[in-house]
Amino acid sequence: MRPAFLVPLIIFGLVAVALGIGLGLRPAEIPSALIGQPVPTFALPGVPSTAPGLSSADLKGQVSIVNVFASWCIPCREEHPLWMDVAKSGSVVLYGLNYKDTPENAAQWLQTYGNPFKRVGGDFGGRVGIDFGVYGVPETFVIDGNGVIRMKHIGPIDRAALDNEILPKVRELQAAAQAAAKAQ
Amino acid sequence: MNRIRSAALAALMALAALTGAPALAQTTIDEVLPDPAMEQRAIAIHKQLRCLVCQNQSIHESNATLAHDLRMLVRERLAVGDTDEQAIQYLVTRYGDWVLLKPPMKPETLALWLGPPIILIVGGVGAFVYFRRARRRAPEAPLSEAEQQRARRMLADPAD
Incomplete structure (x- = not known):
């Protein structure tokens, strides 16, 4: 018996596997071109009577997280309590990038929901956001002590993303920095 | 009134x-560039860049605010003297090859570029071989004398 009748079956199997993999992909998440690159150079004003401004120089010296947020961004509200928790724990310094907002709205938002950020850069024109490759808010960047972008999370974080991806990355970078300091 | x-x-x-x-x-x-030739260049570039928010539109077609910002950015780059390639590269360094509607030829994109022609060639060769074999198999033995007689009878009298 010739196994020719198996050919369509095999093709079907291959197509099914390919489509199955395709279903699991998340095409809305565009891989960042900036992983492993130094943060763009910028200096932004802060949010009035709430947080001092942020510049690229602030992102050097220790591992930090930069969260891109805006008062008009509904999912930002959803993830905000998690950032408040992180700030309370003091495990890593948080900076905010206030994307395409107004100073008044940003100040009011941070006063209403709490301010987890040590510094906030008011990117009211959105140009620094473009330099960071931001295309959907909220976005979160993990930056090492040399000011190099190590990780990017697109969209609101949840407990699982924070505990399984972001904070382990932070601890890994902190440990690497400590080891490097000891070696010197 | x-x-x-x-x-x-x-x-x-x-x-x-x-x-x-x-x-x-x-x-x-x-805001359109004052120089119409430069504006034409800007629009030609806009049409090659993918909108990151809507993903299957160019930034020329998209009404997302980010697309608007990127259109203005391209105009700004041209106004400060960038060539078309430099203006495109400016965005590629920020957003990656992903912003290009036409992906560049690279080792990672070889499957993308060569996949369809390879599938076409393999399928074409397969179909060619299949049909040629089918034709070669075609000549069947002519009817025997008894079969011909029976066929004639059937044609003459459908009740048979």
């Missing part, structure tokens, strides 16, 4: 009919 209002409305509608499609396509109106 009413007549003035309806006349104004008619004028507005006529204007909307004339300019409707482009006006609907963009919620934010772009």
Whole structure:
């Protein structure tokens, strides 16, 4: 018996596997071109009577997280309590990038929901956001002590993303920095 | 009063009919470059860049605010003297090859570029071989004398 009748079956199997993999992909998440690159150079004003401004120089010296947020961004509200928790724990310094907002709205938002950020850069024109490759808010960047972008999370974080991806990355970078300091 | 209002409305509608499609396509109106040749270059570049928010539109077609910002950015790059390639590269360094509607030929994209022609060639060769074999198999033995007689009888008398 010739196994020719198996050919369509095999093709079907291959197509099914390919489509199955395709279903699991998340095409809305565009891989960042900036992983492993130094943060763009910028200096932004802060949010009035709430947080001092942020510049690229602030992102050097220790591992930090930069969260891109805006008062008009509904999912930002959803993830905000998690950032408040992180700030309370003091495990890593948080900076905010206030994307395409107004100073008044940003100040009011941070006063209403709490301010987890040590510094906030008011990117009211959105140009620094473009330099960071931001295309959907909220976005979160993990930056090492040399000011190099190590990780990017697109969209609101949840407990699982924070505990399984972001904070382990932070601890890994902190440990690497400590080891490097000891070696010197 | 009413007549003035309806006349104004008619004028507005006529204007909307004339300019409707482009006006609907963009919620934010772009500031156009003063130099028409440069503006044409900018538009040609816009058409090659993918909008990150809507993903299957170019930034020329998209009405997302980010697309508007990127359009203005391209104009700005051209205005400060960038070549077309430099302006495109400016965005590629920020957003990756992903922003290009036409992906570049690279080791990672070889499957993308060569996949369809390879599938076409393999399928074509397969189909060619299949049909040639089918034709070669075709010549069947002619009817025997008994079969021919039976066929003739059947044709003459359908009841048989």
